[in-house]
Amino acid sequence: MAHAPLEPGEGGLTFRLYALVTSDEDARLCRDIPEAQCREQPRSFVHQVVAQALSKTGDGLADSKVVLPWLLGAVGAPLFLVGLLVPIRESLALLPQVIVGGVIRRFPRRKGFWVASSLVEGLCVILMGLLPLAGLRGAPAGWTIIALLLAFSLARGVASIAAKDTLGKTVSKGRRGRVSGYAATASGIVTSAVGLYLALAPAATRPDGLLMAILMAAGLLWLLAAASFWMIPEHPGATDGGRGLGDLVRDQVLLLARDRELQKFLAARTLMLSTALVGPVYVSLAQRDTGLTLDGLGWLVIASGLAGAVSSAVWGTLSDRSSRLTMAAAAALAGLLGLAVTAALVLAPGLTHSIAFYAGALFILGIAHAGVRIGRKTHVVDLAGGDRKAEYVALSNTLIGVLLLLTGALTGALLAWGLEAGLALLSVLALLGAAMALTMRHVQD
16 A cells, blocks of 8 residues: 655645545555555546546547437438448457557556547547538548548547556556546536537527537547646556567467456456447337437437436446446346336337337436446456556457457347347346356455
């Protein structure tokens, strides 16, 4: 346990903000980071919360499940390109990480990788917003958006590794979950405000080019996030993990084979992919049962954004106490919700012909998915220990990227049997994930 007392003259704005949001009796008490880095923990904490809040808000405003499909439609792109958005956005952000993790470990400071990646992400989204102004239409515009999303997703994969490794080096165990929690709360509030505008503003009062403006604003947020992250006072770390690709793959396979706790975590996380895949099922059910309009879509955006805003900080605090119980509780909530909605669809279909019903369901699902996401991020960082966080995160994310493709294909096949069947199966998978999480070791000691 490192403990670096305050010196005269210290205690600026970042330290006061840090002490306020963490409620620590001694904000410089550290558990698993060096004393030199411990002294900088208040600045590191605040700058990472700001950077994550900005980037998460950008994610919400450029959502591949909602905003980008609208953009493809606005430029007259072929309809089949809409089906490529989510797989590219999610899987390509995960698949390269086993290689990226080894490369990042060759550098004593890793924040620069996140900064560079964030700049690429922001520029890609800004260019998407500018496409209509460039006069591109139809298939050329659609494929340009897909190419920009591909570059965005690869940069996102690099940023994911660098963010978790920098977090593990600069913020002590017991506080890391709150970084994601507070950031998600802030981004949820902003995203909800945008959804509220879409839901309530009369169509005649919405300015021309609103979608383009939203995308360019989202890109600007990533650029501001890069500036905040660059201000993190990161001290040099170990560089004993940089290896060639062959050695890297061999060592990753060996790591997975000998680490039973990592196997349990990956099994639980795979089953909990259902909490992400089930969201579009609820949207499809709402479209089928309510004849969803643009105003209704705004209410769904509000519900999703508010869920993160009201729950993420709580999940972050809980995950700092027990990340495995946080994952289990959140996944169980998603599973029970799905079974309840399935029962309503079969036994009380009259309840399901209201947008309020599905907005409520998405709100609860958003709360559950936020808990799964924050809990598993905290768990893998605390599970790694020492200076191997990038390696653990890279391995888990790469495997999950492959499994996401397979699970997504299976889900698509099941949905062909009916939305109710797909919802029921994904709900059962979430409950199995909760059960698997309970078998994992407590890693917050």
